Amino acid sequence: MIGREFIAELENKREKVENLFNFEKFKVGSGTYGQVFQAFPKTKNKLFPKKSYALKLIECIDHKQNMILSMSACREIALLRELKHENLIQLNRIFTDQRKVWLLFDYCEHDIWQILTYHRKSETDKFPSKGLVKSLMFQMFQGISYLHNNWILHRDLKPANILVVGEGSKIERGRVKIGDMGFARLFNSPLKTFVDIDPVVVTFWYRAPELLLDTKHYTKAIDIWAIGCIFAELLSTKPLFYNEEEKLETSTPYNREQLHKIFTTMGFPKIEEWHNLKAMPCYERLTKDFASAAYEKRSLAATLSKYKLQNTSEFRLLEKFLTMDPTKRITAEEALKDSYFYEEPLPNADAFYGMKIPYPPRKYLPNEENNNRTQHQQQLPPRQQQQQNIPLQQIPLPGIVKQEPRIQP
Ligand SMILES: Cc1ccc(-n2nc(C(C)(C)C)cc2NC(=O)NCCCNC(=O)OC(C)(C)C)cc1
Numbered sequence: 001m002i003g004r005e006f007i008a009e010l011e012n013k014r015e016k017v018e019n020l021f022n023f024e025k026f027k028v029g030s031g032t033y034g035q036v037f038q039a040f041p042k043t044k045n046k047l048f049p050k051k052s053y054a055l056k057l058i059e060c061i062d063h064k065q066n067m068i069l070s071m072s073a074c075r076e077i078a079l080l081r082e083l084k085h086e087n088l089i090q091l092n093r094i095f096t097d098q099r100k101v102w103l104l105f106d107y108c109e110h111d112i113w114q115i116l117t118y119h120r121k122s123e124t125d126k127f128p129s130k131g132l133v134k135s136l137m138f139q140m141f142q143g144i145s146y147l148h149n150n151w152i153l154h155r156d157l158k159p160a161n162i163l164v165v166g167e168g169s170k171i172e173r174g175r176v177k178i179g180d181m182g183f184a185r186l187f188n189s190p191l192k193t194f195v196d197i198d199p200v201v202v203t204f205w206y207r208a209p210e211l212l213l214d215t216k217h218y219t220k221a222i223d224i225w226a227i228g229c230i231f232a233e234l235l236s237t238k239p240l241f242y243n244e245e246e247k248l249e250t251s252t253p254y255n256r257e258q259l260h261k262i263f264t265t266m267g268f269p270k271i272e273e274w275h276n277l278k279a280m281p282c283y284e285r286l287t288k289d290f291a292s293a294a295y296e297k298r299s300l301a302a303t304l305s306k307y308k309l310q311n312t313s314e315f316r317l318l319e320k321f322l323t324m325d326p327t328k329r330i331t332a333e334e335a336l337k338d339s340y341f342y343e344e345p346l347p348n349a350d351a352f353y354g355m356k357i358p359y360p361p362r363k364y365l366p367n368e369e370n371n372n373r374t375q376h377q378q379q380l381p382p383r384q385q386q387q388q389n390i391p392l393q394q395i396p397l398p399g400i401v402k403q404e405p406r407i408q409p
Contacts, residue, residue, distance in 0.1 A: 017095040017102045020045045023055050027365045031182045034058045034073075038107055038362070051168055053092070054105040072182070073101060079152070087143030089163065089179040108177050109166030110359050112136065112230060113159035118359050119237045125358065126237065131345035132355070133234045133314075136162070138336070138347030139176035140227060145332035147178075148220045155218060156180060157226035158206045159233065167357055174350035204258040205229060205241045209269070210326050212259050213280040214252050221326035224335075228321025235314055236307050240322075241265060254282045256289055265303045266322065268292035274325035313340040 017023075021039040029036035039055035041048040058073040069077075080091035080103075095102040119126055128136075140162060147154060154161075163177040204212070208225035232240040243261045263269075268290065269277055277283060300319060301310055309315040317340045320330035330338075341347055 021055060027367050028362045029181060030365060052107040054107045056103040058101040060099060060101055069101060085143060085146040087139050087176050087178060089177045108163035109168060109361055110164040111160055112162040115359055116159055116233060116237055128234055132351055134345060135347045135351035136176055137231055138341050139351065141332050141335050143176060143178040144223055145336060148332050153218055153220060154223050157223055159230055164351055174352035176351060204255050205239045205243060207258065208326065209262055209324055211253055212255050213282045213286065214254055215280060219326055220331065221329040224321055224329050228318060231318055231321060235309060254285060263295045264298055266300050267298040268295040269324040313343060
């Protein structure tokens with residue numbers, strides 16, 4: 001059998017994702033990396049247990065019949081095939097046809113962004129329970145310490161990337177699954193309060209200070225800072241370093257407003273606290289833009305005083321996550337041994353243990369506009385398609401840089 005026949009033979013033997021699952025009308029996410037659908041196995045499909053799945057369509061640039069997998073698709077598949085942990089999203093299957101690649105995951109109805117949004121808007125149920133917060137944190141640290149022990153950094157931990165399994169599954173109800181949804185980077189969205197900020201707009205709220213000072217080394221400590229921000233947000237339901245200004249992604253990660261927000265919340269870093277501060281690439285700019293005296297009275301305790309967190313194990317642990325000097329920040333392994341996780345209420349493998357789940361299911365997104373865009377892309381010559389496929393943040397947009405006065409709180 002020559003090549004072409006073999007391919008054709010393979011083609012019609014291969015399971016088609018459209019024949020196995022109902023999903024087209026159930027789009028739940030769309031981002032830089034592709035679109036995600038909630039998928040339900042068709043009745044005749046005995047291959048897959050009757051539960052719902054997340055089906056991620058990866059856009060492949062189809063150039064003269066060759067399938068060119070984007071860099072990010074290769075990275076995601078290579079990474080996820082190696083990883084297996086109960087607190088990480090699990091890649092079940094990969095489907096390919098001439099023009100597309102589909103990744104099949106177990107479905108998670110909830111995530112921490114959705115849980116926080118529910119409590120922010122609720123009059124009667126304003127905070128997640130202590131047990132829920134502790135279980136989410138404990139399971140998050142189990143997932144992250146698995147990643148860090150395998151020398152993998154997440155680098156974009158935020159509430160929307162911490163998924164939680166809902167009622168659907170008996171054995172995995174309330175199980176945290178860390179993922180990376182790679183949401184589209186939208187800029188200049190109209191200024192919104194954080195209550196209804198959608199998870200797809202880029203935020204710097206979870207970025208460690210060394211990142212904002214353009215450190216050349218991504219480290220595990222950067223993930224720990226982000227988890228600290230998520231922990232503070234679970235305790236207060238407010239983003240700790242909320243910053244209404246969404247700036248265009250400039251060439252350097254230096255972001256004055258975000259740094260100002262951190263210093264206003266935590267105080268200005270002292271050299272004796274952070275020995276290596278002077279070695280940071282943006283140290284000169286820091287000293288030019290900020291007067292440390294302006295933050296004298298600022299501290300985490302002062303900022304969180306209204307949440308009555310002083311002298312609690314939560315606060316003591318939070319301070320260890322939000323340590324300015326990355327070399328002094330607690331590791332995931334150490335965090336798991338902290339007394340906070342050995343006091344009542346103990347963490348539970350079902351984060352929703354003992355409670356009815358009040359959080360709403362995911363909303364389905366409209367489908368037609370993306371369809372047109374995808375079809376439209378098929379007609380474009382590859383070069384333009386390439387251009388179109390570069391995520392927004394890499395296309396230098398005409399940012400208006402105005403000279404602002406020196407930062408005063
Ligand atoms: C390019 C690239 C994109 C994502 C990932 N990645 N990395 C990780 C680890 C390392 C955190 C486990 C996980 C992923 N990928 C994903 O999490 N993909 C999620 C696809 C399923 N999407 C999904 O379940 O979305 C809803 C909206 C239903 C929650 C890697 C590389």
